[in-house]
Amino acid sequence: MKEAKDLLAHCRILPTIPWLFFSKDRELDPGGSPPLLNGRPTAKSPSKSRICAKFLLLGAVVLVLSIPLLNILIPARAGGYTEQYWQQAFIGSLNNASLRNHLFHLTKEPHMAGTPEDFATAEYVFQRFQEYGLSAHYTDYDVLLSYPLHRSLILSVPTKEPLTLSLEEKPVEGDPYSSNPKVTPTFHGYAPSGNVSAEVVYANYGRVEDFQKLIELGINVKDAIVIAKYGSIYRGDIVENAAQAGAVAVIIYSDPQDYAANYTEGVYPDSKWLPPSGTQRGSIYRGVGDPLTPNWPSTPDAERISVSDPEAMLPTIPSLPISAEDALPILASLSGPVSPADWHGALDLPQYRVGRGPGVLNLSFCANQTVTQIRNVIAIIKGAEEPDRYIILGNHRDAWVFGAVDPHSGTASLLEVAQRLGELVWKGWRPRRSIVLCSWDAEEYGLVGSTEWVEQNIDLLGLNAVAYLNLDTGVGGSGFSAGASPQLDGLLQEVTKQVKDPDSVDGTVFEEWVASGKGSAPLINRLGGGDSDFAAFLQHAGVPALDLHFGDDQNPMYHSAYDNFHWMETFGDPLFHRHVAVTSLFGLLAMRLSSDAVLPFDxxxxxxxxxxxxxxxxxxxxxxxxxxxxxxxxxxxxxxxxxxxxxxxxxxxxxxxxxxxxxxxxxxxxxxxxxxxxxxxxxxxxxxxxxxxxxxxxxxxxxxxxxxxxxxxxxxxxxxxxxxxxxxxxxxxxxxxxxxxxxxxxxxxxxxxxxxxxxxxxxxxxxxxxx
CATH class of the missing domain: 1.20.930.40 (Transferrin receptor-like, dimerisation domain)
Structure with missing residues (x-):
């Protein structure tokens, strides 16, 4: 009975064939007045033989016309199509031009969380979801965010004039995005306001062991300004480690050894590498979610703690990100012991010394920390048999500047999955379980949008969430990598065998993935860190999670103004074939988890x-x-x-x-x-x-x-x-x-x-x- 109802629900009304019903055989009575049926005029009934002939002819025509239509419209379990058929139909429908178009529209303007430009991207995603036939809605939260009002950094060296550092990313030739006047100033999210002057100490990557090494070298960090490199640990931990060591402020720069291949291959726009003025923005908040509503959702009427409450986990000393170009004169101003050999980078310096001084920095920063609205966009494809079971696909939408790699290579894939699955639903495919597509806001500040949503829905997720699939920086270059909860390893490997590798002549993603490692099985990372939106699902709600990515772990344009559409089209994925590959994997994983009779968990x-x-x-x-x-x-x-x-x-x-x-x-x-x-x-x-x-x-x-x-x-x-x-x-x-x-x-x-x-x-x- 249910199969029949499903079939009827998916069939479309065939066009009426007028000549079958209004031919010369439909005669009125000779008197010219039609007979009455329930008081209404009606045609004179034809003979029984004519009625039979008409119905036989009608049946034949309907049968002929409906055969190709039924092949499209009848659901798999009603019409015999296998899930493998629908999976191949999904892969075959993906379109690199469509993915490119999404990326182009999403990256037109800088759009930090809470800004009008960010809400415009929410509207774009919402409209696409609706256009693709999905049921969509907004979920808003009021959270603490921060924005820069004033920044300055002045270097003073004995016998020299004070040098005011630029703190700006320079436009590059041929890249119209880099000269956009709305480019976000370089700053650290949630950094407190402050104005300090102090001697400088170089602390390598700012790890605990680096500060321990400074003690061994006889360098006292107390009341100093620390300069450290990006690349080894989370920037918020660099600031916290420096604060614990007694520093009064921190500046963090991108060394060309880590972000520009030692300047041996040129820099953007001539190569993919970060130019000397490139600067990595980012949050230094060490918590997860809205700082003022720890462990509960930041709804408009929610309880909120003070920004000074230790539970808010907000940083206590000011900090700024700077470029390699601005870091060079600071490091050149330092004397003191020569740093260990593995602390040396690729700046044009004879030696990297640790200080203290004699260079002195004056750092001034003023921030606007304010509670403001953010917006998640949610869409649902309802399951046919177990609509209360959820396969959740997520990607964040906010960016520090344009965000072509991080996050909109993932957003474009999320929208492409939504469109193609919507088409399959129209043709008759039905997942057993519901698929929930989520566009998160304020991820860059501390996984805020996804965390607030999980905290608000924690009980339902605990009962019904099957898995969470994350796509953050979906494409940043060549080479596939993934992280997963261990019971999903087998499924991940199976799906990667179905998709052609975008950078191989005829190999699959799985084959190239294995070849990039050192064994017969691919390296699958584990998801314990708090670096993307899977954290709230796996580590707080206990939902198995998976994260996909094409490109090197170290994205050279990370959080800079050069992570834009021009860079992606020139270096990241010129043909958008990597976008097609990661979208194939994203969608196939969702289809398997939503439609396998028994969950593919090992x-x-x-x-x-x-x-x-x-x-x-x-x-x-x-x-x-x-x-x-x-x-x-x-x-x-x-x-x-x-x-x-x-x-x-x-x-x-x-x-x-x-x-x-x-x-x-x-x-x-x-x-x-x-x-x-x-x-x-x-x-x-x-x-x-x-x-x-x-x-x-x-x-x-x-x-x-x-x-x-x-x-x-x-x-x-x-x-x-x-x-x-x-x-x-x-x-x-x-x-x-x-x-x-x-x-x-x-x-x-x-x-x-x-x-x-x-x-x-x-x-x-x-x-x-x-x-």
Missing amino acids: YVKYATVLQSYATGVQMELSGCKALGVSANPLLSAISRLEEAAVQIKQQAKDAEAQQPQGSFLPSALLGRRFINDRLLQAERAFLDDEGLTGIGQSWYKHLVYGPVSNNNYGTAPFPGIQNALALARAERNEHDDEDAKKQQWAAVQHEIWRVARVVDRAAIVLHGSLT
């Missing part, structure tokens, strides 16, 4: 990965002679998880063999649902209400994957254990007090027990039976 792989992490912990413990600490509870829990994973993998295989893909029988649907619910909920079991125990990390609830301490961009397996180990080793090195040692190692054992408990919870979920 927890046996998850258990294997956890086993390797636990073995590493065991080796670390033996290497540092931990006091009475054992990894055995964790190893035992992982063994139980593996047993449960093997069991449910076999059950899933049996369910697929016994129940055809198109079965609508309640027993078949309920059987699959029971398996799928356990596969869906197992990731949630890795969450712990207390979260990670590092400073400011309680928002991160996932005990298997989280950010590295002192580097929000990094990923650590078992981050709570790793943080505790780091503290225990430091305590052992710095103190002789036996009680302190015991307490630190007891904390390590406690973290091992915490992880063992959540692994056991996941095993129970997969088993699906009460203990």
